[in-house]
Amino acid sequence: MGEFEKNERFEKLTGSHVLWASTMSALFDFGVAGPLVPTMKMVGQKIALFQIQKNTFPSTRGKELGKELFIEVFDKLNSFVNFAYEYEVDFLTKENGNGKLIVKINRDSCMYSIVGVGGEQLFHTTCPYPSFFSSYLDFALKSGFFYKSVKMVKEKDGSYMHNEDEWDVMAFDIEDDENFKAICELLPKAVEKIENTILNGLKEGKITEEELWDRNYVEIPNTNPKKYRTKFTDFAKNYIQSVEDSILEENKQLLYATLLDDNSYLPAHNSIYDKPLTGDYKVDLKNSRSMRIYNDYVAMKIAKNTEPILLLPYPSDIGTLMYDLSSPVYVNNKHWGVFRVGFKI
Numbered sequence: 009m010g011e012f013e014k015n016e017r018f019e020k021l022t023g024s025h026v027l028w029a030s031t032m033s034a035l036f037d038f039g040v041a042g043p044l045v046p047t048m049k050m051v052g053q054k055i056a057l058f059q060i061q062k063n064t065f066p067s068t069r070g071k072e073l074g075k076e077l078f079i080e081v082f083d084k085l086n087s088f089v090n091f092a093y094e095y096e097v098d099f100l101t102k103e104n105g106n107g108k109l110i111v112k113i114n115r116d117s118c119m120y121s122i123v124g125v126g127g128e129q130l131f132h133t134t135c136p137y138p139s140f141f142s143s144y145l146d147f148a149l150k151s152g153f154f155y156k157s158v159k160m161v162k163e164k165d166g167s168y169m170h171n172e173d174e175w176d177v178m179a180f181d182i183e184d185d186e187n188f189k190a191i192c193e194l195l196p197k198a199v200e201k202i203e204n205t206i207l208n209g210l211k212e213g214k215i216t217e218e219e220l221w222d223r224n225y226v227e228i229p230n231t232n233p234k235k236y237r238t239k240f241t242d243f244a245k246n247y248i249q250s251v252e253d254s255i256l257e258e259n260k261q262l263l264y265a266t267l268l269d270d271n272s273y274l275p276a277h278n279s280i281y282d283k284p285l286t287g288d289y290k291v292d293l294k295n296s297r298s299m300r301i302y303n304d305y306v307a308m309k310i311a312k313n314t315e316p317i318l319l320l321p322y323p324s325d326i327g328t329l330m331y332d333l334s335s336p337v338y339v340n341n342k343h344w345g346v347f348r349v350g351f352k353i
Contacts, residue, residue: 017117020093025119032121032136045139050329052143053321055089060320061305064088068152073182075099078109081148091137092117096175099182105154108161109180111141116174138168138178145180146353150188150331151319157185157353187261191333191351195317198255199335199347202267205251206339215243220339225273225301232289235299236273244275245298253279261351263330267337269345272302272311310334310346322350 035041059065066084071077079097086092094114101107121135138160146158160168161179169178209215222239248267255265256278264281268274276282276298283295302308306322314336322332334348 017093017119020090021119022090025090028120044136048136048139049143050323051136052140053147053329054323055085056144056147057305057321057323059088065151066148068148068154071152073105073149073154073156074101078145081145082111085144090119092119104184105156105182106184107182109145109158109182110177111137111180112172112175112177113137114174115171115176118176135169135176135178137176138180141178142180143353147319147321147331149182150185153192153317153319155185155189155192157183157188159183187259187351191259191261191349192317194255194259195333195335195347195349198258198265198349199337201251201255202248202337202347203339205247206337206344209243209247210339214247215240219243220344223269223271225271228299231285233293233296233300236301237299238269238273238275240269241275241299249276249279249282252276255349259351263328263350263352265347265349267345267347268302268307268311270311270343272307274298274300274302306332310348313346314343324350328352 032041035044056065064084066081068077068081075098078099082095082097086095092113094117096110096112098110098112099107100110120137142158142160149156149158159181161181162168163170169176171177206215206220210217210220219239220243225236225238228235228237244267252265252267256262264278266274266277274297281295281297283292285292285296304324306320310318310320310332313334316335318334320332320334321329323329330350330352332348332350334346337344337347
């Protein structure tokens with residue numbers, strides 16, 4: 009790289025680039041770069057969620073899966089994080105829309121693993137991009153409901169990148185994801201079961217309209233995390249929870265299957281997360297999750313959502329990163345809340 013190119017790159021660097029390049033180099037120097045792959049997968053999903061909040065995430069819904077779509081996704085990602093200023097994207101199509109995605113980054117244009125900023129050239133075995141890209145792309149495709157997964161292609165030496173002259177090259181297999189498809193097909197049936205349970209409860213006098221639409225959340229004293237009761241809490245515990253549990257059992261990839269009202273209040277979680285309080289906050293945060301108001305961004309957004317289906321990355325309050333798939337629940341044509349399922353990729 010000549011002096012002109014060095015100066016050009018230097019002018020484009022931001023404090024964030026220096027911070028991340030230095031962090032990557034420090035991890036390498038201290039010999040703790042092992043968790044880099046799962047870490048960067050989590051980073052990919054968190055960046056996607058942040059872009060959703062900023063309304064800058066690339067929409068893939070209704071578009072054709074192919075090279076142009078991947079170029080669009082990478083261009084929008086690069087405009088957001090500026091990972092390189094010279095890169096190429098190609099897609100080698102196979103059957104059924106599957107294929108191999110090839111991403112090439114000019115080594116001298118990389119903005120995170122760079123000589124003179126991180127203090128060390130980070131070679132392909134510790135490059136953060138393959139796992140970061142795979143996670144980000146996986147959500148980009150799933151959010152468009154392509155029923156595809158994105159898998160990093162491992163090289164013979166065990167890494168996920170190889171060199172071709174001045175290019176660092178990584179590949180990703182785009183494959184059918186039958187499990188994601190099955191979960192998407194399960195959701196509308198689950199919503200129908202929940203809605204029918206509520207309607208039957210109204211018809212049979214197990215709950216009244218007034219109780220069902222109660223939005224007065226009465227705090228239960230001496231609870232941490234805070235718990236609340238409404239006039240429909242007992243109905244949910246006695247009649248909804250068993251339906252939730254049966255839905256959870258239908259697909260072993262599901263981590264939860266729950267009903268929230270339109271203020272993201274969860275009256276009765278799945279039985280496995282509905283344990284009595286112990287007084288140990290960390291234990292109760294994970295195991296006693298009923299009767300709580302979930303005020304994180306994902307829960308609040310899905311609770312108000314009236315689109316037929318919504319997929320979001322979900323970094324939950326117990327430290328598990330997953331996807332959340334949800335659909336609105338209606339009672340007598342009025343939006344009551346949402347039914348959501350969570351699953352790991």
